[in-house]
Amino acid sequence: MQIDFLSAEEIYGSFRPTQAVEALRSIVQAGFRPGGDPVRSSLAVDHGSFLMMPAASSELGFGIKLLSLTEAGYRPDLPRIKGIYVLFDPETLAPAQLLDGQAVTNLRTPAVSVATIVDFLEGPGNASATANEPLRVVIFGTGPQGQHHEATLRDCLHGRELEVTFVSRSQPEENHVAEHWAKAESVKAQKAIAAAELIITATSSPEPLVTLGDVRADAIIVALGSHTPDARELSGELVGASTVIVEDLDATFIEGGDVIQAEAEGFIERKDVVSMAEVIRGDVEITRERPIVFKFTGMAWEDLAIARAIASAAQGS
Numbered sequence: 029m030q031i032d033f034l035s036a037e038e039i040y041g042s043f044r045p046t047q048a049v050e051a052l053r054s055i056v057q058a059g060f061r062p063g064g065d066p067v068r069s070s071l072a073v074d075h076g077s078f079l080m081m082p083a084a085s086s087e088l089g090f091g092i093k094l095l096s097l098t099e100a101g102y103r104p105d106l107p108r109i110k111g112i113y114v115l116f117d118p119e120t121l122a123p124a125q126l127l128d129g130q131a132v133t134n135l136r137t138p139a140v141s142v143a144t145i146v147d148f149l150e151g152p153g154n155a156s157a158t159a160n161e162p163l164r165v166v167i168f169g170t171g172p173q174g175q176h177h178e179a180t181l182r183d184c185l186h187g188r189e190l191e192v193t194f195v196s197r198s199q200p201e202e203n204h205v206a207e208h209w210a211k212a213e214s215v216k217a218q219k220a221i222a223a224a225e226l227i228i229t230a231t232s233s234p235e236p237l238v239t240l241g242d243v244r245a246d247a248i249i250v251a252l253g254s255h256t257p258d259a260r261e262l263s264g265e266l267v268g269a270s271t272v273i274v275e276d277l278d279a280t281f282i283e284g285g286d287v288i289q290a291e292a293e294g295f296i297e298r299k300d301v302v303s304m305a306e307v308i309r310g311d312v313e314i315t316r317e318r319p320i321v322f323k324f325t326g327m328a329w330e331d332l333a334i335a336r337a338i339a340s341a342a343q344g345s
Contacts, residue, residue: 031123034342036131043341045180048139049146051337052330056143056308060087063276065328067283075102079111083328089118093331095129100232108171109133113335125339134172136334137326138180141228141250144273144304144322148248148314149226150187162189166220168237168261169230169253170200170209177228177250193220196231218242229253229261236263246316251286255325260285262321268295270319275304275327283325 056062069080076098084090095111111129116122149163163185167174178192194205197212210217221227221242229237231253238249240263249270251261267290274280277298280287290296304322306312314320 031126033126034128034131034338036128038342039128039131039135039338043135043338045135045139045142045176045183047337047341048135048334049143049180049184051333052139052143053308055087055333056305058087060085060305060329062303062305062327062329063278065276065279067279068326068328075099081326081328081331083332085329085332088329088332088336089116091115091332091335093129093132093328093335095133113331115332115335115339125335127335127338130172132331132335132338134176135338136330137173137252138177139334140275140304140324140326140330141177141252141322142180142184144307144324145226145248145250145320146184147307147310148316148320149185160188162191163226164220164224165190165192165226165228166195166217166224167192167228167230168195168212168233169228170194170196170202170205171230173230173252174228175202175205177230181226193217193224195220212237226250231261233261234259236266237261238266239263240266240269240319242266243319245318248320248322250322250324252324252326254285255283257283257285257288260289262286262290262323264290264293264295266319267321267323268293270321271314272296272301273304273307273314273320273322274301275324275330277301277303279327280323280325284323286321286323 065083071078079095082092091114093113095109098108109130113127113129113132114123115125117124192208194209195212195217200206200209210220227249229251253261302312
């Protein structure tokens with residue numbers, strides 16, 4: 029049995045970030061309810077970890093993402109995330125498609141962010157968008173996830189100009205990123221954070237990078253770098269002062285250190301947290317009178333949805 033493989037180049041050439049965002053929003057709007065995914069499995073290996081993320085649903089069929097994640101500082105000449113996605117045929121139950129796992133992840137992660145918050149950025153209730161003000165964005169982290177978030181925003185937001193500042197402790201090598209870079213904790217970075225309507229944290233930092241006093245009153249903060257209970261990128265005070273959105277309550281309160289620790293410190297209660305599905309479907313009303321925090325750790329159904337959409341696009345269907 030021969031199984032076709034879609035390389036990263038083929039995936040990026042046939043599938044745009046906008047399509048990834050639309051794939052996620054469409055399935056949620058059609059009634060799909062995120063949740064029930066098996067908790068990701070992780071094995072410690074030399075110089076990193078091996079992750080396994082299976083998913084199955086009547087709407088999407090089933091598949092599994094297999095990734096290796098290198099420890100910080102090991103082989104900086106290589107991508108930190110490497111792997112493959114195996115997509116199965118729901119009729120024959122046979123492996124049907126292999127996809128580059130890093131490309132699936134690079135498309136999926138920013139698509140989850142944008143699919144959840146896009147209505148806040150361009151909706152009729154956004155005064156800045158109505159006034160044609162640029163969307164000021166700060167991205168903590170200069171790696172692939174930070175860069176793919178910028179690319180997804182540029183591909184999806186056609187009504188607003190973007191002003192992006194990347195923040196990190198060391199100067200990036202990529203020319204484009206370096207041109208829009210501010211050193212962490214510098215005056216330039218602090219001013220950019222204070223002015224930003226959208227802040228994205230895509231780092232491996234175990235300690236808070238952003239606090240309540242750093243951000244404007246209507247800031248939207250997407251925290252995606254940590255996915256263990258003992259690590260967080262946002263302070264408990266910031267989380268507690270914000271409307272908090274998560275992918276799935278059960279999954280987030282197992283892996284999402286930002287909300288787990290904020291709850292332990294008494295800043296939030298589980299009953300006050302809303303899901304991304306409620307937001308995308310418009311089931312909850314969220315104002316911009318206080319910050320909005322979207323905390324996600326990545327769920328296997330998202331990879332399955334993106335892998336299925338990529339395979340369909342490659343087949344011209």
